[in-house]
Structure formats: C-alpha cells, structure tokens
Amino acid sequence: MNMPEMDMQPAGASGSPEELELAQLIVTALNMEINAADIDPQAPLYGEGLGLDSIDILEISLAVSQTYKVKLRSDDAKNQEIFSSLRSLNRYIQQQRAE
Numbered sequence: 001m002n003m004p005e006m007d008m009q010p011a012g013a014s015g016s017p018e019e020l021e022l023a024q025l026i027v028t029a030l031n032m033e034i035n036a037a038d039i040d041p042q043a044p045l046y047g048e049g050l051g052l053d054s055i056d057i058l059e060i061s062l063a064v065s066q067t068y069k070v071k072l073r074s075d076d077a078k079n080q081e082i083f084s085s086l087r088s089l090n091r092y093i094q095q096q097r098a099e
Contacts, residue, residue, distance in 0.1 A: 007047055017096060019087060020036060020037060020088045023086055026039070026045075026060055027039075030056055030060070038056055040086075043085060044084060045060075045089065058074075060083075060089075068093050068097060070096040070097060090094050
C-alpha cells in the first residue's frame with residue numbers, strides 16, 4: 001500500500017520542506033539543542049510552545065531578513081500573527097518572497 005509522504009512523518013514534524021528549512025534556521029540562529037524536525041509547525045513560537053522570548057524573536061527576524069531578504073519590522077501591527085507559529089512565519093515569508 002502506497003501512503004502519502006506526509007503521513008509517514010512523525011507527529012509534530014514540520015509539514016513542508018520550507019517549514020523544515022525555516023525550523024533549521026531558527027535552531028541554528030538561537031543555538032537550540034533540539035532537532036528542527038521536532039518543531040511542531042503549529043505550536044506557538046513565543047511563550048509556551050517553543051518558549052521563545054522577545055530577544056529570540058529579534059534574532060529570528062535578523063536571520064530571516066539575511067537569509068530570505070524579507071523585511072520584518074518591529075512596528076508591524078501583524079507581528080503577533082506573523083510570529084504566532086512556525087507555519088504562520090513561513091507563510092508570511094513565502095508571501096513576501098512572491099511579491
């Protein structure tokens with residue numbers, strides 16, 4: 001029986017190659033001691049979930065800007081939504097890169 005590739009991933013694994021790449025960027029930028037594939041793409045980044053704080057979010061913003069050439073502004077009213085999860089951050093990056 002042939003199963004779709006996504007069904008074969010462990011629970012909590014990043015859902016797309018772009019999400020996994022972004023998760024790896026976050027792990028590297030923050031020197032985290034977790035496997036990027038273990039980051040649940042829907043778990044909160046800030047506070048509970050991944051447990052990041054405002055300094056971590058700033059470091060991620062810098063890494064994203066350098067890697068993807070996407071501007072993330074500290075005064076953007078949508079930041080809470082953008083950084084709500086790995087999936088939402090990835091979605092924002094992909095939208096900005098498409099423009």
